[in-house]
Amino acid sequence: MIISELKPFEELQQALSEFDKLFLIGCAACATACKSGGEEEVFKLQEWLVEQEKEVTGSTVIDEACHIMRAARDLRQHKNAVQDADVLVVLACGSGIQSISSTAEKRVVGGLNSMFLGNVRRFGHYEEMCSLCGDCILNETAGICPVTTCAKGLLNGPCGGMEDGHCEIDAEIECAWRLIYERLQSQKRQGVFARRVPPKNWSHRRKPGRYRLQDGER
Amino acid sequence: MSRLSEQLTSGQFVVTAEIAPPKGTNLIPALADVEKFEGITAVNVTDNQGANMRLSSLALAAQLQQAGTETILQLTCRDRNRMALQSDLLGAAAFGIENLLLLSGDHSKFGDHPDARPVFDLDSVQLLDMTAGLMAGVNMVGKPLNGVPNFFPGAAVNPAAEPFELMFQKVSKKVDSGARFFQTQSIFDREALERFMTAMEPLKVPVIAGVLLIRSAKMARFLNDNIPGVQVPETLVKRFESALDPMAEGIEVARETVAWARELCQGVHLMTLGHEDKIPVILA
Numbered sequence: 001m002i003i004s005e006l007k008p009f010e011e012l013q014q015a016l017s018e019f020d021k022l023f024l025i026g027c028a029a030c031a032t033a034c035k036s037g038g039e040e041e042v043f044k045l046q047e048w049l050v051e052q053e054k055e056v057t058g059s060t061v062i063d064e065a066c067h068i069m070r071a072a073r074d075l076r077q078h079k080n081a082v083q084d085a086d087v088l089v090v091l092a093c094g095s096g097i098q099s100i101s102s103t104a105e106k107r108v109v110g111g112l113n114s115m116f117l118g119n120v121r122r123f124g125h126y127e128e129m130c131s132l133c134g135d136c137i138l139n140e141t142a143g144i145c146p147v148t149t150c151a152k153g154l155l156n157g158p159c160g161g162m163e164d165g166h167c168e169i170d171a172e173i174e175c176a177w178r179l180i181y182e183r184l185q186s187q188k189r190q191g192v193f194a195r196r197v198p199p200k201n202w203s204h205r206r207k208p209g210r211y212r213l214q215d216g217e218r
Numbered sequence: 219m220s221r222l223s224e225q226l227t228s229g230q231f232v233v234t235a236e237i238a239p240p241k242g243t244n245l246i247p248a249l250a251d252v253e254k255f256e257g258i259t260a261v262n263v264t265d266n267q268g269a270n271m272r273l274s275s276l277a278l279a280a281q282l283q284q285a286g287t288e289t290i291l292q293l294t295c296r297d298r299n300r301m302a303l304q305s306d307l308l309g310a311a312a313f314g315i316e317n318l319l320l321l322s323g324d325h326s327k328f329g330d331h332p333d334a335r336p337v338f339d340l341d342s343v344q345l346l347d348m349t350a351g352l353m354a355g356v357n358m359v360g361k362p363l364n365g366v367p368n369f370f371p372g373a374a375v376n377p378a379a380e381p382f383e384l385m386f387q388k389v390s391k392k393v394d395s396g397a398r399f400f401q402t403q404s405i406f407d408r409e410a411l412e413r414f415m416t417a418m419e420p421l422k423v424p425v426i427a428g429v430l431l432i433r434s435a436k437m438a439r440f441l442n443d444n445i446p447g448v449q450v451p452e453t454l455v456k457r458f459e460s461a462l463d464p465m466a467e468g469i470e471v472a473r474e475t476v477a478w479a480r481e482l483c484q485g486v487h488l489m490t491l492g493h494e495d496k497i498p499v500i501l502a
Binding site for chain 1: 300322324325328338339358379380381383385391447449
């Protein structure tokens with residue numbers, strides 16, 4: 001899921017300073033799961049805004065804010081409260097915020113920073129394992145992604161900063177290449193070490209990403 | 219053919235040193251420092267070393283080269299994508315630079331621009347492959363070059379890295395990708411160096427052992443905490459702590475390491491960090 005966190009209150013205060021009436025929008029998907037934009041967080045934000053002497057005209061938690069048409073449909077069910085507001089405050093990832101900003105006529109203020117596509121280690125602990133590069137090498141690397149979990153995204157083995165099998169940027173983090181090496185060894189195969197991996201084709205990651213299921217066109 | 223490549227090929231023991239470009243445009247001190255490198259085979263010119271922004275290594279190397287000092291141009295993948303790397307390499311060739319040390323580069327996190335976006339479009343193996351391509355007259359997309367560079371490409375290694383086999387598979391890849399010499403991370407452990415040199419034997423690629431002049435226990439601890447891939451053993455740190463004259467102790471340690479290198483390796487790379495005047499006594 002997309003891991004996101006609430007923006008600092010000072011930044012929100014600044015972004016909302018010109019508005020008096022606000023409508024709040026959360027997301028029932030990722031932002032709910034990582035506790036940044038679910039029912040509870042929308043409610044907490046509302047309480048804080050009331051303390052700031054703002055008027056909250058209403059709130060909703062959209063099923064999947066990243067679904068542009070559904071987000072628009074959900075918002076229409078709150079037509080009057082939305083109409084009354086000067087601004088829509090969205091607690092969803094950047095994708096969700098843009099579903100709203102692309103369909104609503106009102107000004108939109110995003111309340112979250114989106115960080116990464118994350119796995120849940122345990123409650124409240126998220127780790128980035130995939131960076132959506134569009135050119136997956138996992139089948140050769142024993143299911144451990146060096147593009148993401150190596151701080152430099154190296155494709156041909158560890159850098160000279162590996163110390164006792166740990167990463168140069170954080171001694172707490174195990175070197176991705178050490179993990180790949182050990183898992184491949186335990187599987188008794190060479191995997192990615194059998195070849196020199198050529199430079200990555202980053203054109204798969206050209207922005208903005210587009211994909212059409214029908215014809216597979218990017 | 220560069221002097222470095224000639225001497226390594228003919229089995230002469232080489233000595234390299236290094237110089238960092240200034241944090242500004244004043245090249246006078248760097249160009250003056252070169253006089254201290256008398257008798258040295260070639261001087262490495264570092265590339266935003268430790269991820270700290272400085273004048274470009276290519277610019278200083280070009281000036282040194284034109285002033286008659288043979289250089290080893292360091293080039294990292296941290297700050298350039300594949301296009302910039304290729305064009306800098308062609309630029310280096312145009313200035314008569316032949317020796318290269320091709321590196322991944324320390325992560326931007328360590329330097330003075332920690333907010334910078336690190337590039338790492340290529341890794342060091344791919345950079346070596348690309349350089350071999352340029353030397354064969356084609357760029358990375360197979361287009362022919364108008365004028366072909368002649369390089370003597372080198373690579374870096376940390377011989378004491380663990381797991382050893384994991385580190386060494388990358389060394390083998392670097393050799394397959396055209397690395398003609400290695401310069402090592404600072405050496406502190408003779409046994410680790412011996413093990414590495416034994417593994418290197420069948421590859422027949424010369425190794426220039428890194429020798430760092432440590433001046434104090436404080437410096438040793440700083441290196442351990444802040445410089446990727448440098449681990450001064452605790453016994454050595456203690457030796458500096460109990461030394462009456464830590465600089466003299468540092469010189470003694472460096473001399474011991476040079477002696478190991480004379481026995482086991484094909485050269486030494488001296489990292490004296492501003493104390494280049496100590497080079498003659500370290501080598502004596």
